[in-house]
Amino acid sequence: MARPKNQAGRRAQLVQAAKQAIAQRGLNGLRTIDVAAHSELGAGSVAYYYPDLGDLVREVHEDAVSRFYWNRREQGIAGETPEAKLARIIRSGIPRSRDDVDFQVLNELHTHAHRDTFHAGLMAELYRLEVSLYAAVLNEGVEEGDFTMTLPVGTAASNLVALEDAYGLHFMGGTPLDADDIFRLIAANAEVLTGCRLVETTMAR
Numbered sequence: 001m002a003r004p005k006n007q008a009g010r011r012a013q014l015v016q017a018a019k020q021a022i023a024q025r026g027l028n029g030l031r032t033i034d035v036a037a038h039s040e041l042g043a044g045s046v047a048y049y050y051p052d053l054g055d056l057v058r059e060v061h062e063d064a065v066s067r068f069y070w071n072r073r074e075q076g077i078a079g080e081t082p083e084a085k086l087a088r089i090i091r092s093g094i095p096r097s098r099d100d101v102d103f104q105v106l107n108e109l110h111t112h113a114h115r116d117t118f119h120a121g122l123m124a125e126l127y128r129l130e131v132s133l134y135a136a137v138l139n140e141g142v143e144e145g146d147f148t149m150t151l152p153v154g155t156a157a158s159n160l161v162a163l164e165d166a167y168g169l170h171f172m173g174g175t176p177l178d179a180d181d182i183f184r185l186i187a188a189n190a191e192v193l194t195g196c197r198l199v200e201t202t203m204a205r
Helices: 007-025 032-036 043-049 053-074 082-092 101-113 117-143 153-172 179-194
Strands: none
Touching: 007 032, 007 043, 007 053, 007 101, 032 043, 032 053, 053 082, 053 101, 053 117, 082 117, 082 179, 101 117, 101 153, 117 153, 117 179, 153 179
């Protein structure tokens, strides 16, 4: 891998290295040397860019927000229906494989949230954003007359995020469900909530 020639590139590389380190050994006792082991940069460079590893962990979280909120929000195509959009959002919140490092890191952050206010605040913000992502498409479906909600939009959005998190956790833990199984289970719940058959497009996969 070519060495980044700018600070932004090096920081991005260290974020990816930190994700690998967290997935491998967890957050407890995470050291600069652990991050360096997954990067072409040495421990001195890690310490130079991130004297406080908490700042690096915060950037790891921001990277997760990019994948689980911003990227999902911006993946739509022109003319996409609310049914297709909801299916796409569900699909994009499911682990791609049990080696999906972003989900491994997310599970580790969840584990620490109940005993660390720093991590609790990060995870609360991610949860709020994910709920808003689902709420936006549910409201759109209602406004366009496609969805007939059986629960208030906020409640339905919260339930869908909870299902996404729970099935993702079980999947990463080795439960005998694959990504398609999880999609069908969450989509079935979404169909009950919206009174509408979901349509999954090729892009949603």
